[in-house]
Amino acid sequence: MDPFIGFIGGGNMASSLIAGLIRQGTPGASLGVAEPDAEKRQQLATIPGLFATPDNALIAQRADVLVLAVKPQMLKAVCLALREPLAGRNPLVISIAAGIGTDALARWLDPSLPIVRAMPNTPALMGHGATGLFVNAGVSEAQRQQAERLFNGVGIVRWLADEAQLDLVTALSGSGPAYFFLFMEALTEGAQELGLDPGLARDLTLQTALGAAHMARDSGLGLDALRVRVTSPGGTTEQGLRVLEREGLRRIAREALAAAQARAVTLAQELGEAS
Ligand SMILES: NC(=O)c1ccc[n+]([C@@H]2O[C@H](COP(=O)([O-])OP(=O)(O)OC[C@H]3O[C@@H](n4cnc5c(N)ncnc54)[C@H](OP(=O)(O)O)[C@@H]3O)[C@@H](O)[C@H]2O)c1
Known part of the structure; x- marks a missing residue:
């Protein structure tokens, strides 16, 4: 049964x-x-x-x-x-x-x-x-x-x-959808400011995020290998990535995760352990 x-x-x-x-x-x-x-x-x-x-x-x-x-x-x-x-x-x-x-x-x-x-x-x-x-x-x-x-x-x-890893999981996949929403929002707004129609900017941003996630999951290649593949030397992607790296995207991601993790620890103390 x-x-x-x-x-x-x-x-x-x-x-x-x-x-x-x-x-x-x-x-x-x-x-x-x-x-x-x-x-x-x-x-x-x-x-x-x-x-x-x-x-x-x-x-x-x-x-x-x-x-x-x-x-x-x-x-x-x-x-x-x-x-x-x-x-x-x-x-x-x-x-x-x-x-x-x-x-x-x-x-x-x-x-x-x-x-x-x-x-x-x-x-x-x-x-x-x-x-x-x-x-x-x-x-x-x-x-x-x-x-x-x-x-x-x-x-x-x-x-x-x-169990302590759950605080980091909360910071990564629990809060993570909002990080991706923000990044998609930023790309859509940027494309709009540079001249694309809002609906078009949104559709292309969303489909690109979805397509990239599918490739990352199903291609059998690592994230770095996939990135290198779409980055032709001297091409457009290289220029865009250069700005993201220069402005510290990796550091920002690490700091965002650490801040969310710290908040998860504090909330856990407030909600459970202290009572
Ligand atoms: N949604 C998410 O993405 C997500 C992600 C991770 C974890 N969680 C966790 O999942 C849990 C539920 O989240 P949720 O988004 O499903 O919230 P939710 O839609 O508010 O569901 C909670 C339900 O519990 C009912 N409830 C309230 N008091 C109760 C009681 N004394 N006995 C039995 N039922 C009672 C509420 O009814 P009333 O509306 O009538 O008060 C409501 O229908 C939360 O603890 C949250 O931390 C959610």
Whole structure:
């Protein structure tokens, strides 16, 4: 029988993960969601067989895999209230809440529970996510595979050996979509200022970003080799790249990552470890 996967919180990320599971062939009858908002519940309940309820305890009592998908600020209160319904049960707990460590989760729920911490990103909402996963000591191989399958439904998954790396993953792939949005914005604006029609500038920028990402992923070549290939000596690309290098794009990227990572560490302290 399929394990019962229960979600606490039925917002954007939970809905995307559920859609991914359904695409992979998980039957709706193996899925449950606790969500306070009646409209969101009704929307989720249109999936045949899915059990939607306002009661977190009902989901916790049934779940073999319990996905915590509420905002980080809500998580402590939600976990403390789940202690009783989880008593004597041993589901795999998967938290997608940014910044809350496995130590805090174990303290709030039950130290003996197997816990996976995940850092997905917003493109997961469109099935193109990148998720970093970390497991605590109590997680079995079968449970690792279960967690991997959940996030494979909305993109790629990479395992982390060290929980502290999640702060850097947050800075890279968690915040990363915004860096690329900014770069695309800058190229579009630049092209516009130099004379291109706004719609045309946008279309060409977006398709170029998409095309470059596809080449980087599928060509089998390294990023540096790809860059060298499009850079003919004495050509146009060489001149453009010279400005980006001269103005310190690599240093800027490193500093942006370090600043985001430092903020992730501070937020984690505020949200979890200090409480
Ligand atoms: N979206 C992303 O790209 C992304 C990326 C990485 C990590 N995450 C993490 O994923 C988690 C969910 O994010 P999201 O974007 O899906 O947020 P969201 O859309 O706000 O979803 C959270 C849901 O939880 C519900 N909720 C609130 N209090 C609850 C309670 N006590 N019991 C059960 N459900 C409750 C909310 O209902 P109401 O609206 O009625 O309050 C809402 O539907 C967050 O912890 C976030 O850090 C998200």
